[in-house]
Amino acid sequence: MGRLPEPDFLPGTLEMLILQTLSRGSNHGYGIAENIQQVSKDALKIGEGSLYPALQRLLIGEFVEAEWGTSENNRRARFYRITAAGRKQLAAEKKSFDFLIEAIGRVMETT
């Protein structure tokens, strides 16, 4: 009890990244992690220890749905698909994230 998750992201941003990835098409956990890593040019490495709890939270919130399927190289994998609620949530998170980044940027530019 009481152990905090790895503090590699601002709280909630991981979910946003996952939703963003899934908004381009459904994917399995490995695929999501790979995708984020590739797109961010290896800057963001998602540990499985945070990826799966985050996916569970998204499932609880009904922002994603999961279904077992077969991966591109014929492995059994669980595919996640973004729901309508997920898209709405993504839009909202994007907006507040942009706002935050802009605000932080303004603070940092002031010398």
Next chain:
Amino acid sequence: MKLWNRIRHFALRRDVERDLEDEMQAHRAMTEARFQREGMTAKEARDAASRKFGNMTLALEDSRGAWNFAWIESLGQDIRYALRCFRNAPLFSLTVILTIGLALGLNTLLFTGFNAYVLAPFSVEDPYSLYSIWWNTKATIGRGFSWEEFRQLRTNNSACADLLAMRRVSARYNGDSLKGEMVSGNYFSMLNVAPEIGRTLILSDAVTPGSNAVIVLEHEAWISKFQADPSVVGRTILLQGRPFEIVGVARRGFAGIRNQPPDFWAPMTMYAQLMNGADLFGREHPHPLEIVGRLKPGVTMEQARAALLVPSKSVTANYAPEDRVLSVGMQSNATTFPLSTETIEGTLPAAIAMALILLLACANVANMLLARAMARQREIGLRLALGAARPRLIRQLLTEGFVLAVPAAVLGFCITWLGSIVGLKVVFAILPSSFASQIRIVPIHLDWRVFLFVLLAGCVSTIAFALVPALQATRGNLVQASRGEFSERHSSGRLRNMLVSAQVAICVMLLITSGILLRGSRSIQTVNVGLDVHNVIEIDTRQDLREKAIALLSTDPSVETQAVAWRTPLYGARNIPVAPQDAAGFTYAGFNFVTPEFFDVFRIPITLGRNFTAEEARAEEPLVIISEATARKFWPGGDAINQTLRIKLAPGSALSLDDKLPRLSSARVIGVALDVVNGAIIHGIDQSFVYFPANRAATFSYSLLVRIHGNPEVVRQSLDKLLTAGAPGAVIQMTPMQQVLDVQYVPFRLFAAISEILGALALALTAIGIYGVIAYLVTQRSREIGIRIALGASSGSVVRLILSQSVRLAAIGVTVGAVIALGVGKLISSQSLLLRIFDLWVYLASIAVVFAAAALAAAIPARVASRLDPMSILRHD
């Protein structure tokens, strides 16, 4: 929905976990495959993948944690654990469940009544838009309406979608008295009430005066008085000697829109035929109608009052100045009583008494749990030492509370259910027969509000009794806790003592209050009303058949004397301002119009002067007989006879629909009568009373008072037969006066009985509470007591030690309780002059009883203490 999602997954949690594990395995396999593609050997790839993935169990655990299954699972564990604990202490659990269940039951019972009368709306369409409407004039506040006034108001107003008119009547059917509601033709359509069988009343039923002798039965009355026989529809029955056709039964659940359900509804146009008063539709009739309006959507009550004032003023524009409408009064008619400050104030004393009982029960259980928590200190200390978080332990202890509260709430609900049935049976059994047969109460349902109330009260009491012990038990030092050493801390002891003293205080207060009420009810039953009511029967008759009835009765040998009076004594008096000739200010006196025989019928001696003569009565001459108290007040020491009494014709004294006022401004005193109770027994002997002569043929609202020989009940039945045969429809009601007197004792008997029950309950709870605390103290102090005994203390001194502790606790409570009781006494004494609030005997008795209970409750633990074997105790630690 999210909660539902969680719960659904909780049910499938094994699948969720298997999915997670499979998924992570797949993830690792993919990582491994990539490493192999990048040129690692199979083993290197597997190791690298494992490294990269890290602790899979932990990741699994975290993912599981996101679902909060652990919380739900531990709740299940807590409940199972609590059940096991309570199975091991069945007596304790049973005591807690009984204590809380009883208190919850009493509270819910009271709430059920409150709900039925104040919260549950009438079973009609949109009850919350219904408002009763009345007029205020200079002469009368709360004036009713004539048919014509109702008709005009109905067509000329912008605020109400519709208005209905109604008027309560009672009618004889088969020797039984039925309550009826005379209604306008739109009554059922406006309330949107369908028939169960047959039809309801329609507009055309109430158009032509005297036409359409039809009635619709109320559902419960159909069951109880007509055996739910569907063939009653179309049958013709005699009401008040007149034929009426039953056209239908209103749907089940609809019991009218006022405080007593009617047995039938009849069109207003039959009013004159049924009651034989003046014609309702003529000008000469006063204003007997009550009006209920349905506000248009979006119209507030204040807007409606303003909107109704304009047509009201124009309707009454040509009336005498004191009869013109000044303002329109309105009140919600959604429930039997509106949820107003007055209603809440009225129920508050009972609610407080009940809440105190619940508080007492909670204090008791809290105390027992506290003592138990001390006994479990070692277990709790061990758990804390092993790393259990305090909130987690508190949650566990609270869960234990809830586990006890659930059966207690179920028990409470059962008590409410039983109580609402048995309680009503008891009330009806206490009521004199001729009243019991007439009273009908609104339907009492255990609906969702009652259910919600039990639920809330249960939760609140659980928190009340379980939270403090839980906080107390889990506080503290680990090392001490694991050794079970808590006796050094005094705070919990102080808390327990306070709880016990509070219990004693509440108990003393309830005992004293119930004692005062009990003695009050005794003394009220011994009040000499001055009237000889034995062998007097009150007969309500139709006005047109009254003379015929009097003639018939005078032929019967069992009839001794017959009198006619405007008001029957003991139904509460009406007052007018009167004064002696030369005085400046007026004082209020009760008044009545009576025929000369009135004084013979009730055996009221005329101590000075003389009675009215028959001629004086018939002419209603300006003469008056006054009570002795009035004579003393107005002409102290002097002779009242032949003095002049001035009467202020006081319009505006809020007189009701059937009131009759003397048309005199002064009258000559011709006699002085002995003081009696003309009004209500609760107000005692009349402070002041005046009798005017009555012409028995003049007004329709006179009652016949008959003194008879022989057994009142037997004679009542034979007279009823005589009148039914000789003057069918004449009798509206026949009531022995003894029953009129008896019915006044009922509230006092009920109050006394209820307060006795509460007092006894409080006493039992307090005794249990004291016993629990003292027994615990003995266990806690056993070492000290053992040393005392080893050092030579006698068993007597040990008993004294324990008893004195108990008595000390009681003494504080008794003092506080007695002081509160004085305040409560002041409050109730404002309701009746006959209650003696400072009744030394009651105070002493209550205090003695509480001390005795405190000593008795401590006696068993004290005996246990005095028999402690010092050797075994001292060796034990």
